[in-house]
Amino acid sequence: MTETETRTPGPAERQPERPGLADERHDVGGVRLERPFKIRRLGHFGYNCVDTDAMLEFYVDGLGLIISDQSGTMPSRLPAEEQETLTPNERLLHFTRFGSEHHQLVFISQQVWDWVGQANGSAGASINQVTWQVGSLAEVVNGAEWIWGRGERLMRSGRDMPGSNWHTYLFDPEGHINELFYGMEQIGWDGLSKPRPMWTGVLNERPTLPQASEATEVAGAGGAGIDVLSGHRAEVSAPGSFAVDGVLMRRPFKIVGIGPVSLFVEDLEDTQRFYTQVLGFDVRRDVEWQGHRGVLLSCGTDHHNLALYETGLRDALGLNGRNDSMALGFRLANYRQLRAAVDYMVARGAEEVDVPAELVPGFDYVSHLRDPDGNLVQLYYYQRQCAPTDPLPTTVSGAVADWPELIDAPADVFGGQQFLGPWE
Numbered sequence: 001m002t003e004t005e006t007r008t009p010g011p012a013e014r015q016p017e018r019p020g021l022a023d024e025r026h027d028v029g030g031v032r033l034e035r036p037f038k039i040r041r042l043g044h045f046g047y048n049c050v051d052t053d054a055m056l057e058f059y060v061d062g063l064g065l066i067i068s069d070q071s072g073t074m075p076s077r078l079p080a081e082e083q084e085t086l087t088p089n090e091r092l093l094h095f096t097r098f099g100s101e102h103h104q105l106v107f108i109s110q111q112v113w114d115w116v117g118q119a120n121g122s123a124g125a126s127i128n129q130v131t132w133q134v135g136s137l138a139e140v141v142n143g144a145e146w147i148w149g150r151g152e153r154l155m156r157s158g159r160d161m162p163g164s165n166w167h168t169y170l171f172d173p174e175g176h177i178n179e180l181f182y183g184m185e186q187i188g189w190d191g192l193s194k195p196r197p198m199w200t201g202v203l204n205e206r207p208t209l210p211q212a213s214e215a216t217e218v219a220g221a222g223g224a225g226i227d228v229l230s231g232h233r234a235e236v237s238a239p240g241s242f243a244v245d246g247v248l249m250r251r252p253f254k255i256v257g258i259g260p261v262s263l264f265v266e267d268l269e270d271t272q273r274f275y276t277q278v279l280g281f282d283v284r285r286d287v288e289w290q291g292h293r294g295v296l297l298s299c300g301t302d303h304h305n306l307a308l309y310e311t312g313l314r315d316a317l318g319l320n321g322r323n324d325s326m327a328l329g330f331r332l333a334n335y336r337q338l339r340a341a342v343d344y345m346v347a348r349g350a351e352e353v354d355v356p357a358e359l360v361p362g363f364d365y366v367s368h369l370r371d372p373d374g375n376l377v378q379l380y381y382y383q384r385q386c387a388p389t390d391p392l393p394t395t396v397s398g399a400v401a402d403w404p405e406l407i408d409a410p411a412d413v414f415g416g417q418q419f420l421g422p423w424e
């Protein structure tokens with residue numbers, strides 16, 4: 001045990017270190033921040049799949065993710081002779097969700113990614129995106145400019161379909177692709193995503209601001225004769241037979257949250273610099289096991305949203321050498337459902353993997369299962385919620401006309417529950 005591992009979570013955790021930004025202030029919605037954006041939460045994540053069929057069976061049939069759309073646009077870029085070697089599922093990108101966000105986990109064939117990734121050096125990567133929600137479209141655009149101005153490596157900005165979210169892609173120092181986004185399409189009670197004739201807003205350059213709202217786009221599509229209710233809906237093949245806390249469901253649990261993301265990195269100090277100084281994460285805790293170090297980072301009240309582990313841990317844990325990430329977390333609705341989910345997946349053939357508790361503090365009970373490609377699924381129902389230790393800000397009320405136009409940010413500004421989707 002090292003000194004750092006024995007500390008208790010909560011107020012005693014490491015306080016934010018923000019060297020180099022002391023003089024920077026940006027107006028983000030009338031609040032002074034050190035950078036022109038604030039990451040609010042993990043939005044989605046993407047795996048490049050060696051065995052796409054088995055991965056879909058594990059995550060969709062097993063864990064219950066819902067396919068919101070499938071797109072063949074990216075695989076169609078491969079040469080014809082390469083396309084002929086792809087299975088039907090490899091000829092599609094599979095966008096999946098467990099909640100209302102259009103996609104929360106994206107599956108792409110490794111073969112497809114390796115072809116497309118030649119252009120930007122990401123061929124061979126096992127993950128295709130680690131995607132964070134920021135507060136507005138302006139934060140996406142201004143954030144990309146600021147990150148580029150600091151000498152970091154941007155990939156592209158614009159807007160993709162399906163999903164309709166505005167974004168910028170950037171590389172961390174070791175080539176992991178991060179994405180900042182605003183305005184993910186939301187799927188409601190009818191389960192319908194936007195129809196393909198509405199996938200016309202693809203943009204491969206920095207958007208000019210302001211842009212039209214989604215409500216305006218939907219009205220325009222309807223006016224142009226598009227049947228806006230003709231999008232994809234996942235089939236529900238059979239009624240549920242599991243009584244789950246009062247509801248008959250098709251499996252005895254429900255995933256209700258995504259993250260943390262756990263990345264393997266060669267240079268822990270440099271990647272920590274990137275995620276703290278550039279993307280604005282706070283260091284929550286250092287960890288170490290058998291000489292292999294890691295650092296846990298947070299963008300809000302969760303104990304951690306991102307874990308960086310030295311690559312030596314991959315072998316020490318007996319993990320697949322191709323994997324860029326140790327695990328992807330999913331939160332279950334409660335403790336009983338956590339146990340039921342593990343039982344259900346093990347009965348389907350999933351393997352439990354023992355990850356040392358020293359590496360994953362912040363949970364009470366946590367289980368790791370190996371997926372068909374060798375990535376770990378980190379299942380839990382609870383993470384410690386952490387509050388800043390500084391005094392409460394002084395509450396200001398009274399006439400709004402007397403308030404300043406620009407204010408200083410409380411330590412936990414823009415934290416807590418987040419709005420999903422486009423504003424209008």
Ligand SMILES: [Fe+2]
Nearest residue numbers: 044129131179
């Ligand atoms: Fe994305």
